[in-house]
Amino acid sequence: MTTNKFNDGFGNKAEAFEEADNAVLSPKTARTFGDIVNRRYGRRDVLRGALGVTAVTALFGTTALTAATQARAATPAFAFPELESGNDTRHHIAEGYDADVLIRWGDPIFPDVGPFDPQAQSADDQLKRFGYNNDYVGFVPLAEDGSHGLLCVNHEYTNEEVMFPGIGRQDKKDFADMTRELVDIEMAAHGGSVFEIARGADGKWSVVLDSPYNRRITALETEMIVDGPAAGHDRMKTAADPDGTRVIGTLNNCAGGITPWGTYLMAEENFHGYFWTDTLDADGKPVLDRADAESLKRYGAPGRWYNWGQHHERFNIDVEPNEVNRFGWIVEVDPMDPASTPVKHTALGRFRHEGSESIVNADGRVVVYTGDDARFDYVYKFVSAGTVSDDRAANMKLLSEGTLYVGRFNEDGSLDWLPLVHGAGPLTAENGFESQADVLIDARLAADALGATPMDRPEDVQPGPDGKVYMMLTNNTRRKEGQEDAANPRADNAFGHIVEMIAPDGDHAATTYAWNILVKCGDPAVAEVGAQWGPETSEHGWFASPDNCAIDADGRLWISTDQGSNWAKTGKSDGLYALETEGALRGSSKLFFRCPVGGELCGPYFTPDQTTLFLAVQHPGTDGTKNFAGFERNSTFEDPATRWPDFQDGMPPRPSVVVVTKQGGGRIAV
Template sequence: MDSEDISTNTSGNTSFGEVLEARLSRRGVMRTGTVVAAAGFFGAAVAAPSAVAGPADAAGPAAKHGRPPKPLLGFKAVAPNTADAITVPEGYTAKVLIPWGTPLRSNGPAWRKDASNTAAEQAQQIGMHHDGMSFFPDRGFFGSNRGLLVLNHEYVDTVLLYADGDAVITQEKVDKALAAHGVSVVAIEKRHSGWRLVDSRYNRRVTGKTPVLFSGPVSGAHPALAANGPAQGTLNNCSNGHTPWGTYVACEENWNGYFGTTQVGWTPTPEQARYGVSAAALPYRWHTVDKRFDVAENPNELNRFGWVVEIDPRDPHSPPVKRTALGRIKHEGATFTESRGRVVVYTGDDQNGEYIYKFVSSAPWRLLRAQRKSPLDHGTLYVGKFNDDGTGTWIPLVHGQGALTVANGWADQADVLIRTRRAADAVGATKLDRPEWVAVNPKNKDVYVTLTNGSGNGGAVNPRAANPYGHIIKWREAHGDNTSTSFEWDIFVLAGDPAYDATVTLGADAIFGSPDGLAFDDDGRMWIETDISNSVQNKVGSYDHIGNNQMLVADPNTGEIRRFLVGPRGAEITGWTITPDQRTIFVNVQHPGEATPFWGAAPTPATPTAVSNWPDFDPTGRPRSATVVITKNDGGIIGS
């Protein structure tokens, strides 16, 4: 079982399953298979074997005047499969751009397929396990053909990263793993032969050893951040975000797994346990050779992680800044939108039974920037509460308000932000089934979030007694204002396979499980990426009809879903970004070849290709995470 599936939330807060169960019984909502739609919020719902219901009042002016909305999906869906390949629709081409180990510059250290690159060499190469990603186009006419690609490297596979595996941990191996984590910034351009990485002064790596700054209510001088050695590095960067002012944010997710201890009798404090810290630190075991990660000897190092990290891709000398006003959790991502001139940031806390958060700047972001203030340092952090009548509220996590008082043990705002999970517990937020990526529809500002799966959190798990497939929920902020403190919510779609869940009616073109990545293009297509755990990927009796992890596209106007891409064996489909002209998309493929019981024996240093050999298919090589470039053969808009 993945660590994200195990809840550390022992609060008595209401679970989303309990909320939804109550709502279904009270409101008499219309249900069609996996579709759950409220008459008020969603309007008249429709369902088809490969479709989900969408909000009639969100379909745009054409629908309101009696004309059907123009369909957004024009490709033929690809079928589920278990091939060790990238499968895209007819009329499309997918090419590998920057796999793990690609040198940042043409004169940099070359990739060694036996994994013998040193830590110093890895720091000059593309990192491992690509995840969240954004494209920053050049200004002007050539912006869709040239720009900076910025991407996260979430974690490392310790069997594939080292030539001799991870049976023995050394400082060099720790350093190499730290160098494979973090963020890559690379210049890319499109030529006649396609997209390629080019030499640029902007090309750089941010790793687990890069010096970092802290800004906001928790300053770098805060006693809780006083650890052995200077503040450095960012780890386990899952999803991401890009700001209206042109910077990138990386989001630290499962940072707890890097810390452990061999000290006999050590047990985590309640605060540490709330974030899942344990002595084992599997699979890394860095603490056995690097005391920076020994939680008994250097406990405050923990507090330097769990933040949103801002990086300026066009200033290669600027240090990454951890923006503490957005709270310390296991950030899955940070999705930006604007309302009344203010910046609004949504983020999920990716663990079973955790919460959704929203940050709203205190003033219009342009005004704050003109005052030489960061909009991410000045504002209010909220946590979501979903009521059983389909309404919801955003509860402020502000010191001195509600339960967050000195009398209740909260020292100040910095304390609230360092212990964000506990603060959310205290104010009565609603537990969710692994809240992951958030996406905002550019056409109407409706907000969607993927809930990958869950165990029930103390009540019925959504409409089902168990939720192995996950679902997507949606809400509309009051008056269409994303700074509002109230909203209406409903289910967009419940994922699953009708062969194993009688409530599911998704057809072969649309069945999927464990939704994770989520994004909109400018035309309003919603791109859904899946993260079926390798423990159940292709498993007979639950996921055998769904196949490998995939990417689908939904039309929120018509409710239709079609499968656009299927990934290689053992892989997750992660980051997504698009050029301004919408004629190129970049998709990340993470951890191909990772141990998957369906494919038999796990990879070893002697058999690294036991599950997958993508993308090189070199019999003496190993699988590599990579960014894939997808274009339409006729040069048209992707998905149309």
């Protein structure tokens, strides 16, 4: 019996299961963010641009009222010639800059490893090489002049159809060609890489293969400590770990963060897809006749995106029912100590973490922001109980204890942060939360009970200057506001938007913020899209599906995009955009870098001196290749839409980290 439900024309497993995740898992009675905007201003007025002065000021800030002529006279924050948008087999960078490939999937990160041969892969070999689908990139300096440092890179997932020769997309044929050996290679290609890089006399960066800092962190064999309120709880105990305090591996590591004390945070996102069950109904759906069925359903587990559970029993919930509770956390890694054991911090809650960006509050406490990347899910922040000090070892315990909050957006432009604390409000034993461990293991259910605001896929959440926090809302094609028609596309939000949250007096520990919409994405030339941009946004500068972001040393906001197969709706590949956040040009955007076809842009991360920018190009040659003119078919290992970045016969497309520098040297976009 086939168990695949996705005979839908998607070119790869990742696209198919992302669409499957369109299913609404949060309560249908909860208000969407769109409902809040529409109640606050009036839905038709928002979308036809007929807002009055009061509404415009509240929604987009006072600078939105500045005349376009004044905007053109203003000085842009970003000094670079805009790149032309488009989509082809190569990557492109703005004039005056170089974008060099630093490291690719399969490249060695240890000195005793030879050249990569995709025809001769093994798990043992992959453990010594850069992993697959690089997502988050962080840089920890080793020298004051920024000439060398440690690069910390997440490896989110694998695309077997372009990774392994001859097998094609496996979810369509019940993983018939996936062997234990191939599964172990996948597991070894997940996780993260930490390695030293150095800048040469010519200004170019390279990997230091013999560095003592270099290490791989994988789903296959890396042991991790569990700490915080859920550590040792019965729901965290397994046959292999009866104490509930040790876990093997991390997976689906999407975005992340570098802490103020120089550790590396890895966010576990779509963990549900890695779990398996053999108990299916006639439609191939999991039968969840068990006590934790509500929890599993709320997280979409078991997703059966991978067949790891057929070869490793811990990923089969029929055999090991609690292993699923041990994923979906934030992992802290000390890159300065390659022998250190990573820590899963349960105090930060369990959900599909997109990232984990932190800031030291004025009172010394550390605040970590993170989004739950699913349609109709929530945005969270964690506030530590302790304060940052000069004691690095003590700082590395700050994420073990504190308060997790979830956001509720109000019609009056205020944002309430609601504490997920056992015994507070509905978070009691009577409602199924027996302890703080239950609240954190089932953070989604706890947030539902508190009445948090369902968002349109909250991804990266980045704190910036003056108490402002930027949240990327990628899209939500299932959002309904009571009406759907061509003139009202935000009821089917295919393009996403960016929300600016403002902490009062810069106090990130405050429980009430203000909020604005910075931009509503999509093509401003198409009236029914309802896009809203700053006055200097060109045909090349507007974008769709904001995903990751970074704030450079000058406090400027950079946005990377992830359209998936929907790039055909814009005609643009994913890329990196510079977005104005202040003054007369607020909301104006410029294109700086773009990916090869089928690729997603991740990262981005600047060195402290802003002379180098690291970008991650994920899954090149995969997404939406049926819409790529002249190719118009799904990519495979043997027949990919692009062979970026090598362009060598027999070499498949390879996810890679790119280093951007200014020709002749100097700070980027200055």
